[in-house]
Amino acid sequence: MIKPRISGQPASYYLRRAVDSILATPVIAGVTMTSIAVSVLLAGALLLVGSNVYRIIQAWGATGVDVSIYLERNVSEQRVLELKNTLSSDPTVLSVRFVSQDEAWQFLADNLGDSADLLAGLDASILPPSLEVSLGRAIDDARLDALLATWTALPGVDDVQYNRQWIDRLRSAMDVVRWVAWALGALALIVSAIIVAATFQLAAFSRREEMEVLRLVGAVGVVYWGPVLVAGFIEGVIGSAAAVGLLVIIYRVVAPPLVSELPLLVQTLDFLAPAQCLTLIVWGAFLGVAGSWLGMQRFAAWR
Amino acid sequence: MIRLYKVTKEYPGGHAAVRDATFHVAPGELVLLTGPSGSGKSVLLRMLFGAESPTSGQGVVNGRNLSRLDSATIAALRREIGLVFQDPRLIDRLPVVENVALAAEVAGESRTQAMAHALEMLEMFSLADFADRLPCVLSAGDRQRVGLARALVNRPVLLIADEPTGNLDPDATEQIVALLKRVHDDGTAVFIATHDEGALSLLDCRTLMMCGGRVFEEDDARIASSL
Numbered sequence: 001m002i003k004p005r006i007s008g009q010p011a012s013y014y015l016r017r018a019v020d021s022i023l024a025t026p027v028i029a030g031v032t033m034t035s036i037a038v039s040v041l042l043a044g045a046l047l048l049v050g051s052n053v054y055r056i057i058q059a060w061g062a063t064g065v066d067v068s069i070y071l072e073r074n075v076s077e078q079r080v081l082e083l084k085n086t087l088s089s090d091p092t093v094l095s096v097r098f099v100s101q102d103e104a105w106q107f108l109a110d111n112l113g114d115s116a117d118l119l120a121g122l123d124a125s126i127l128p129p130s131l132e133v134s135l136g137r138a139i140d141d142a143r144l145d146a147l148l149a150t151w152t153a154l155p156g157v158d159d160v161q162y163n164r165q166w167i168d169r170l171r172s173a174m175d176v177v178r179w180v181a182w183a184l185g186a187l188a189l190i191v192s193a194i195i196v197a198a199t200f201q202l203a204a205f206s207r208r209e210e211m212e213v214l215r216l217v218g219a220v221g222v223v224y225w226g227p228v229l230v231a232g233f234i235e236g237v238i239g240s241a242a243a244v245g246l247l248v249i250i251y252r253v254v255a256p257p258l259v260s261e262l263p264l265l266v267q268t269l270d271f272l273a274p275a276q277c278l279t280l281i282v283w284g285a286f287l288g289v290a291g292s293w294l295g296m297q298r299f300a301a302w303r
Numbered sequence: 304m305i306r307l308y309k310v311t312k313e314y315p316g317g318h319a320a321v322r323d324a325t326f327h328v329a330p331g332e333l334v335l336l337t338g339p340s341g342s343g344k345s346v347l348l349r350m351l352f353g354a355e356s357p358t359s360g361q362g363v364v365n366g367r368n369l370s371r372l373d374s375a376t377i378a379a380l381r382r383e384i385g386l387v388f389q390d391p392r393l394i395d396r397l398p399v400v401e402n403v404a405l406a407a408e409v410a411g412e413s414r415t416q417a418m419a420h421a422l423e424m425l426e427m428f429s430l431a432d433f434a435d436r437l438p439c440v441l442s443a444g445d446r447q448r449v450g451l452a453r454a455l456v457n458r459p460v461l462l463i464a465d466e467p468t469g470n471l472d473p474d475a476t477e478q479i480v481a482l483l484k485r486v487h488d489d490g491t492a493v494f495i496a497t498h499d500e501g502a503l504s505l506l507d508c509r510t511l512m513m514c515g516g517r518v519f520e521e522d523d524a525r526i527a528s529s530l
Contacts, residue, residue, distance in 0.1 A: 209394065
C-alpha cells in the first residue's frame with residue numbers, strides 16, 4: 001500500500017507528533033480546547049436563539065396581510081360577486097370574505113360591548129359593506145402597493161385599508177433581531193478571538209523548547225510547523241464538537257419548559273440543522289488551526 | 304569542511320563579536336577552539352550552523368556559503384552536520400530513543416528506520432538500557448551522551464560541539480571526550496569549542512584560540528604572547 005507523504009514525511013508523522021504533543025501537555029491542551037469550546041458554544045447559542053426568535057417572529061407574520069376593501073354603499077350583489085372573483089383570481093390572495101353592512105354593524109356592536117348604547121339612533125346603513133382579503137405572507141412591499149392601487153381603482157370600491165402598522169412593526173422587530181444578532185455575534189467573535197489567541201500563545205510558549213530542538217536537527221517548512229497545525233486542528237474539532245454536544249444538552253433541558261410555559265409566544269423550537277452544527281465544528285477547527293499558526297509566529301524569526 | 308576567510312560578525316551599535324576569522328578545518332580533522340568566556344566562540348559556532356549570518360567575509364561549511372543561507376538551506380545544512388551544546392536540548396516529554404530518532408525522521412527516514420538507527424546509536428554509546436526512559440531521569444553525563452547520539456544518528460560529515468563538557472563532572476567529561484575522539488576516529492570532522500581545562504587536557508589535537516573576537520592558530524598565539 002502506498003502511504004501518502006507530505007514534504008517527505010508520511011501523513012502518520014504529522015498525526016503522531018500532533019497527538020503526542022497534545023497528550024504530553026494535557027493541561028495546556030485542555031485550556032486550549034476549553035477556550036475553543038466556549039467560543040463555539042457562544043456562537044452556537046447565538047445562532048440557536050437568533051434563528052428561533054427570527055422564526056417565531058416570521059411565524060407571527062405568517063398570518064398574512066389582511067386588507068379591508070370598503071365598497072360603495074349602493075354596490076350591487078352582481079358587482080360584489082365580480083369583485084370577489086377578480087380578487088380571488090390573484091395568486092397572492094388566500095381568501096376573500098364579503099362582510100355585509102349588517103354583519104359589520106353586528107361586529108361593531110359586539111366589539112363595543114357595554115358601550116353599545118353609543119350606537120343608539122344609528123343603523124347599519126352608516127357602515128359600508130366590505131371585502132376582507134387575506135394575502136399570503138410572501139408578498140413584498142412593491143407588489144402589495146401595486147395590488148392596493150389596482151384594487152382602489154376598481155369600480156364599486158370606495159376605500160382600501162390594511163394592517164400596515166402591524167407589518168411595519170414586525171419588520172422593525174425583525175431588523176432589530178437581525179442587528180442585535182450581528183452585534184452579539186461580532187462581540188462573541190472578538191472575545192473568543194482574544195481568548196483563543198491568548199491560550200494558543202500559552203500553548204506555543206509550552207512548545208518553544210521542542211520547536212528549538214526541531215530547528216536544530218534541521219526541520220523546516222511543513223515538517224516543522226505541520227504537527228503544530230494538526231494539533232490545533234484536532235483541538236479545534238474536539239473543542240467544538242464538545243460545544244455542540246453541550247448545546248444539545250442545554251437545548252433539551254431548556255426548550256420543553258419554554259414551549260409548555262409560553263404556548264402563545266412559542267409554539268415550537270427547533271435545534272440547529274446538521275449543516276449548522278457542521279459549520280460550528282468547522283469554525284472550531286479553523287480557530288484551532290489559525291490560533292496555532294498565530295502562536296507559531298513567535299518562532300518565525302528564529303534561525 | 305569548514306573554510307572561513309575574514310569572517311566578521313558585528314551587531315548593531317558596532318560591537319564585533321567575531322573579527323576577520325580566517326581558518327579551515329579539513330574533512331576528518333579534529334579541531335579545538337578555545338578562549339575565555341566572551342571571546343566570541345559561541346557566536347562563531349552559531350555562524351557555522353546558520354543561526355547567525357556573517358556581517359562580512361566569506362564562510363563555507365560542507366559546501367554551503369554562510370552568507371547565502373535561507374531557511375531551507377540552513378535546515379539542509381543542519382541535517383548534514385551534527386550539533387552538540389552545553390545543554391543537550393532534549394525534548395523532555397519524549398523517551399530517549401525517540402529524541403534520537405527524531406533527528407533521523409526529520410532527515411527523511413521512515414519511523415521504523417529512524418527508531419532502528421536510534422537504537423543502534425544508543426547501543427554504540429552504551430545507552431540502550433535508557434532507551435525508553437525520559438531524559439529528565441538521566442544524569443547530566445548521560446543526557447549529554449544522548450545529545451551526542453542524536454547529533455550522530457544521521458552519520459554527519461561534521462560534528463560541531465559548543466562547550467559539550469561545560470556542565471559535566473570530570474568522569475562524565477572523560478566519557479564525552481572519549482566519545483568525541485571515537486567519532487573522529489570513525490572519520491567525522493569534529494570542531495569543538497570549549498574553555499573547559501579538563502576537556503582540553505584530554506584532547507591532543509590542532510587548537511585554535513579566540514581572543515577579542517579574533518581567531519589564532521595556537522602556535523601563532525604562543526609566538527605572539529612570547530613577543
